[in-house]
Amino acid sequence: MAPLIFNNCLQEMTKKRTLELNSYLQNQMPQPNGSNYQTVDRKLNQVYQNTMGTLAASRQSQLKIAQRTWIVFRDASSKFESSLSNGDKQLSLIRMTEQRTKDLVDFSQQSR
Numbered sequence: 001m002a003p004l005i006f007n008n009c010l011q012e013m014t015k016k017r018t019l020e021l022n023s024y025l026q027n028q029m030p031q032p033n034g035s036n037y038q039t040v041d042r043k044l045n046q047v048y049q050n051t052m053g054t055l056a057a058s059r060q061s062q063l064k065i066a067q068r069t070w071i072v073f074r075d076a077s078s079k080f081e082s083s084l085s086n087g088d089k090q091l092s093l094i095r096m097t098e099q100r101t102k103d104l105v106d107f108s109q110q111s112r
Contacts, residue, residue, distance in 0.1 A: 051108040
């Protein structure tokens with residue numbers, strides 16, 4: 001069961017990332033819903049804590065590693081995205097944080 005979930009997650013993330021990269025190539029950056037990074041970051045942290053509370057200890061460890069890795073990815077990707085559009089890095093951070101929050105909510109619902 002776990003490999004199937006992993007493969008589905010990997011496929012979904014690859015699909016999302018491919019859509020984002022195609023947007024970059026067409027110079028059509030997706031716009032975030034929110035306008036304040038601190039607000040969306042607080043929401044992400046709340047959802048993360050709620051998700052952690054629903055997981056067994058071994059899965060909490062895995063999510064913690066994934067989240068730390070995602071933060072490194074988010075920062076590098078936002079820097080790259082803002083360089084392509086000569087845009088505001090904050091918009092990219094907000095958009096990616098909103099997406100990660102949605103992903104964690106989806107994950108939390110699937111793991112029940």
